[in-house]
Amino acid sequence: MTELLTPRLRLRSWQPSDLTLLTALNADPEVMRFIGDGSVFTPEQSEQQWLRIQRLWDERGFGIHPVELRESGEFLGWVGLAVPAFLPEILPAVEIGWRLARPAWGHGYATEAAQAVLARAFDELGLERIVSICHVDNHASANVMTKLGLTLDRRTTVPSHGGAVKVLALTAEEYRSGRGQRLGGGQS
Numbered sequence: 179m180t181e182l183l184t185p186r187l188r189l190r191s192w193q194p195s196d197l198t199l200l201t202a203l204n205a206d207p208e209v210m211r212f213i214g215d216g217s218v219f220t221p222e223q224s225e226q227q228w229l230r231i232q233r234l235w236d237e238r239g240f241g242i243h244p245v246e247l248r249e250s251g252e253f254l255g256w257v258g259l260a261v262p263a264f265l266p267e268i269l270p271a272v273e274i275g276w277r278l279a280r281p282a283w284g285h286g287y288a289t290e291a292a293q294a295v296l297a298r299a300f301d302e303l304g305l306e307r308i309v310s311i312c313h314v315d316n317h318a319s320a321n322v323m324t325k326l327g328l329t330l331d332r333r334t335t336v337p338s339h340g341g342a343v344k345v346l347a348l349t350a351e352e353y354r355s356g357r358g359q360r361l362g363g364g365q366s
Contacts, residue, residue: 183294201224276322292326312346
């Protein structure tokens with residue numbers, strides 16, 4: 179797993195101690211409000227997610243990074259790439275997504291970390307298109323997507339729970355032409 183550094187953040191590999199942090203993140207009702215059907219995860223569901231994250235890194239060579247402040251090492255949440263199997267109508271696709279703890283909201287961390295992940299997706303992994311999906315009422319995430327240069331591809335519903343979502347997209351060509359914002363950062 180490649181570590182990514184930005185001016186303020188470190189996107190690193192998962193450690194066993196991160197399971198406790200992931201469990202706390204997934205148990206916060208405000209954090210989970212726009213995720214899936216809006217339910218918090220049980221500790222068992224968080225452990226299953228953590229194991230799945232590890233497995234998918236091994237299988238695909240990309241995935242979700244824990245994000246921490248470089249200065250303090252404080253865990254902020256995660257940012258990364260996944261295949262959005264929950265929305266079959268857009269497959270094949272790779273999604274960029276994030277989930278940050280409430281104290282990390284409003285500081286530009288999601289945008290900063292996602293820019294580093296986008297750079298890796300297009301410049302190193304050679305992906306041709308990235309999507310991002312959010313609940314139609316999740317204006318904060320939609321704002322991050324717009325800052326990253328993604329534009330509306332479609333509105334649809336998630337089959338498993340019927341929730342309305344927006345799908346935004348960015349191609350490698352659009353990214354390289356400058357539509358995808360780059361604020362610095364990179365790989366270590």
